[in-house]
Amino acid sequence: MNYSKILNQIELELKEFPNNGKVASYIPELSKVDPEKFGIHLYCISGSNHSFGNSTERFSIQSISKVFGLTLAMQLLGDSLWKRMDVEPSGNAYNSLFQLERENGIPRNPFINSGALVISDILISEYENPKDEILKFVRRISGKPTIDFDEKVAQSEKQHGHRNTALANLMKSFGNIKNEINQVLDVYFYQCSLAMSCEELAKAFMLYANEGTLLESNEQLLQPIKVQRINALMQTCGFYDEAGEFAFRVGLPGKSGVGGGIVAVHPEKYSAAVWSPKLNQKGNSLLGMEALERLTTKTGLSIF
Ligand code: DON
Numbered sequence: 080m081n082y083s084k085i086l087n088q089i090e091l092e093l094k095e096f097p098n099n100g101k102v103a104s105y106i107p108e109l110s111k112v113d114p115e116k117f118g119i120h121l122y123c124i125s126g127s128n129h130s131f132g133n134s135t136e137r138f139s140i141q142s143i144s145k146v147f148g149l150t151l152a153m154q155l156l157g158d159s160l161w162k163r164m165d166v167e168p169s170g171n172a173y174n175s176l177f178q179l180e181r182e183n184g185i186p187r188n189p190f191i192n193s194g195a196l197v198i199s200d201i202l203i204s205e206y207e208n209p210k211d212e213i214l215k216f217v218r219r220i221s222g223k224p225t226i227d228f229d230e231k232v233a234q235s236e237k238q239h240g241h242r243n244t245a246l247a248n249l250m251k252s253f254g255n256i257k258n259e260i261n262q263v264l265d266v267y268f269y270q271c272s273l274a275m276s277c278e279e280l281a282k283a284f285m286l287y288a289n290e291g292t293l294l295e296s297n298e299q300l301l302q303p304i305k306v307q308r309i310n311a312l313m314q315t316c317g318f319y320d321e322a323g324e325f326a327f328r329v330g331l332p333g334k335s336g337v338g339g340g341i342v343a344v345h346p347e348k349y350s351a352a353v354w355s356p357k358l359n360q361k362g363n364s365l366l367g368m369e370a371l372e373r374l375t376t377k378t379g380l381s382i383f
Pocket of ligand 1: 142173271
């Protein structure tokens with residue numbers, strides 16, 4: 080497969096694409112990004128790498144970080160994790176409140192905000208310093224010790240995080256948050272503020288494309304059954320109320336973030352990370368989805 084040629088074609092084609100998405104502004108710090116940034120990085124299981132555009136520039140990975148939080152929680156708790164949240168697509172926006180009330184404070188899945196807040200709560204209960212453990216894990220799987228939280232983004236979200244505060248309080252009233260609300264929000268906001276490039280994200284997500292084994296050291300970090308379950312959750316819940324659309328158009332497990340990043344995984348083949356800050360109405364990168372759709376269409380490869 081000539082991935083470089085395919086990426087060149089996608090880059091050329093998308094120069095003409097009418098990108099009428101909007102940069103996220105409900106976290107004010109995110110709205111400062113240059114809306115025209117666009118990059119992609121493809122990391123193949125053979126070790127070959129292909130990229131174009133702003134693929135080495137770090138951006139706010141936001142909800143993509145929920146995959147890392149989930150991985151740590153699955154390692155810590157095993158199956159008892161699923162008493163605290165479900166594994167069903169929500170069909171609703173990532174920050175929706177009403178389903179959570181109807182379902183007694185049990186989030187539909189770990190990727191909507193309520194689910195990720197419960198994961199933060201678990202990490203606080205299980206680790207002495209959860210933020211350090213998140214950083215340690217991400218640095219390890221990406222091989223980049225310089226990866227860090229973006230303090231300004233974390234503070235900006237803290238000042239405007241009224242909906243997440245409401246979700247956490249609602250779950251606390253049902254007994255599904257054990258620690259202090261502010262502590263839970265702090266871990267969640269810092270996790271979301273992680274700044275990474277497409278290149279670093281693609282490398283980190285090779286863990287999920289390579290059955291839980293680090294490609295370079297051959298070290299088994301995660302059991303294959305856990306990777307299968309994380310990939311299943313990315314497939315069914317990774318794009319909130321657009322999970323069906325992503326499966327239909329792209330056909331790979333993936334996860335998006337409101338910073339405009341998307342990572343998709345082709346098990347045993349590659350991981351691909353794309354970044355374009357302008358979002359569609361469901362909060363997913365408009366150009367990012369288009370680029371990944373063209374990647375799986377041109378290669379003729381998807382998991383289906
Ligand atoms: O909690 C929030 O609203 C953000 N920190 C993350 C949301 C997000 O990335 C949704 N994904 N598209």
